[in-house]
Amino acid sequence: MVPELGQLTLILSFCLCVILGTLPLIGAGTGNRQWIGLARPLTAGVFVFLSLSLLVLGYSFVTDDFSVAFVAQHSNSLLPIQYKITAVWGGHEGSFLFWTWMLSGWMLAVAIFSKAMPDDFVARVLGVMGLIGAGYTLFMIATSNPFDRILPLSPADGADLNSALQDFGFIIHPPSLYMGYVGFSVVFAFAIAALLSGRLDSAWARWSRPWANAAWAILTIGIALGSWWAYYELGWGGWWAWDPVENPPMITWLLGTALIHSLAVTEKRGVFKSWTVLLAIMAFAASLLGTFITRSGLLTSVHAFASDPTRGIYILGFLGLVVGGSLLLFALRAPLMKSEFGFAAISREVFLLANNIILVVASAAILLGTLYPMVYQAVSGGELISVGPPYFNMIFVPLMAILVLFQVVGSISRWKKTSAEYLRRQLGLVAIAAVVLGVVLPLVVTFEFNFGASIATALGLWIILGILQDIRIKISNKASTVSGLKSLAVSYIGMQIAHLGFATILLGASLTSIYSVEKSVLLDAGETVDLGAYDFVFQGTEPVQGPNFVGDRATFQVMKNDVYQRDLHPEKRVYTQSGTPSTEMAIDAGFWRDLFITLGEPRESGAWSMTIHIKPFVRWVWLGAILMALGGVVAVTDKRYRRLRVKTLAGEETARSLKSGADKSAEALQPVSQQ
Amino acid sequence: MIFPALLNSPRKASGFLRTLLQIAALALLCMTSNAWSAIDTFEFENDEQQQRFRTLSNEFRCPMCQNTSLTGSGGGVAEDLRREIYLMIVDGKTDAEIEQFMLERYGDFIFYKPRLMTETLLLWFGPLLFLVLGGWIVMGIIRRARPQGQEAVVLDNSDQARLHKLLEKVDGQD
């Protein structure tokens, strides 16, 4: 009976979504206040019913209701309780319900935190999101119902959750990834609402920015968590595999990065409006494409859910309708957006545009590599090729290097116009210092010249020194450093934290790729292996028994220069229900390096095979992501975005008068600068 | 995670048998990387050989797995292929010879870095094409870009400082 309740609330949320996607939109078009006023209550209704649906599914898992097909396929009575709950997103149907619920959560957030916006605009935003929600809920009801039953012959026990998913990473990675992914539909809805209302101005950009920043920050965390999880779960030290299913979030992230920068230009300078709208649509399309690829079985991937062409057709149809429709709307409405090119060839606008283009080129290249095998198969009549990490690295790394060059110049140059001379003066020394230190630092630490390491270090330092220089310029006219730092805008601080995060990722990713070492050996208990500055003493193994697995647990003593550091315990498990073997690595994480040990197989002699890795700087990859996300969050908290409507208008007045004041003072200064 | 054996006839086998087969296939044959990473304990003559081994293992795809390189995959044919690579390296074979060996047996599918041929021209030069296109767009915009009105004033640091003071005064009056 209870699962049917979930089904019922799912159907009800679909109905509410349909109403939300029609009446408030029509109301906003015709000026019907009553219909506009429906948007917020309907949104709350969608959220409540979808929450109920999700709770029912969770309840079915917790109570081991194996008459529900989805529960029977993804749970087991012996499964620990936390994995029973998270098994909700352990398969296609449940994860889609979870995804849709996330959407309703974002909708509710928009409904609550939109007091500063005109009601008709909010009605349009929520209406567009309601349409998306209608598509998702219908998809579930029609093709992927998580509440389908196996009756009357229900299995006595479930098939168990995939052992790779019985892990802490699985508890946190999918929710954050989905939340970030889905967040881009908010920005998309803002863009469509703006296109519909013809209100594409700085105010629209200002309203969108916190949402874009929030979605981007959460997506950053989601992707980083996935990478961290893969790193410790896969057991061979990989942290990014360019898997076809990892690529769409990456594409979304890159487009999202372009979007938050373009939004900044649109808000501050009123230019690139149509470009910003296009980016908002593309980022959302990329998130839908990710859904499509994961759930249609289009490409083989470790992440793929069981494939089903009807699902693929449905999502593709939805994708075509939503994205095709929006792009058509864009093509028809874009001529209304008149952007004047009020900037010079060397200006912040141009550098930001260049960076935007590089980010979009990188996205397009990843998409090309991801879909190429499929196109090749279609064109060649069945022949297959593979496109994998070596290709993506070769394309992506140089593009990011160019991006970094522009990044620093862009953030230090001024709006409208910057002189080349000014840039040379501010950045000349930074560039020299970055190159010299980039060559010297790796040399001093490793006594060996490595071209890649030098380039990476130089680029990382270029960003970091560039940030310091920029802050120095910003506060140079203040009485003291402290008062200068205090005067920096919150969103500016957020930006620089995020940029620092990017430098950290760049350094971490490059240096760990270059300097990681590993060794595979066969050891008897009592034997020692040395790697780098460390000695690893293998003490032997002992059997372990978990709730749903059995295994062997090894003990290693880690020594550095004959000084005992700590013990490490890698494990080898077999999950009893499915018979799947699994390796649990032992990791000693550190700021400068990770040590980790993977246990292989015991040989007949009693010796064990094992691999020992030392991975310098690998933590920086995720640390950088955390900094980037933090930067995004800090920027969201800028008070600018939370002024009430009246104040916003007043604020714009102030800004305008300030600007004219600035222009006047600039005029007053003109003779001075010409002297 | 689908074993090839089940692909051709999944709908034909009866439900129970199918499930059984799937479980067996999962457990026994197509281990994906996250389930099981096999460890080879090869002895190389020097670091350069070991480096080549690692690079090559990363550039070949595990033919029976969903999507991992030979490095990231355990068991079965991936293990054997790593052993072959090792033997060929120790035997003094060049990278090109090893690639040829793989190509003759498993076709282009085995290369994670597709070979440059007519059919992959777009793949390899597409990104460059995108970049040129993007650069062209930026150039077009720069050519049309003019600061509004007159040439904008360029302020040096001292001007900037004075301007800031003026702005602060305006701020204070608000």
Next chain:
Amino acid sequence: MSRLKLFIPVGVFLVLALVLWRGLYLDPRTLPSVLIDKPLPEFSLPIVEQSDRLVSKADLPKEPFLLNVWGSYCLPCLQENPILKAAAADGVLPIIGINYKDKTNLAQMWMDDNGSPFEFSVVDADGRLGIDLGVYGAPETFVIDGNGVIRYKHIGVIDYQSWQQEIMPAIAAVKAEARN
């Protein structure tokens, strides 16, 4: 013109959507074989039935035959065993086994328990012959013509339908050729 430019994104998207739609009807897991129409590789290996006897390419039948890659650990191999046994019993054509990455004693037990369709089964314990044949994993089945050339390859389990619709026609073609 500049208004037409705004339709470029829709156009690009439509092309992409078409590609994706086409992709839905492709199976990304149809593994290719580059060895079709190539001669069988040379080998010299023992057989399961008689561990002290080495066989080589020269010991293979001089008429069309099936080469079946199997292992005692492989459940699909068990599933296709009756079809192969029936084919061997009916004298459709000789079947040679390749016992792939298995333990010989287990393979023997498997054949004792389930019956063997094979003239003999070549022991490929380390999978070396499998690599030369471009094998992905058991079961795989090759149709070999009278000249020792690989003419057809079936990856995965053989069921009644695939036997009737894929393998038999391939065998018939090879046999017809041999007669001419």
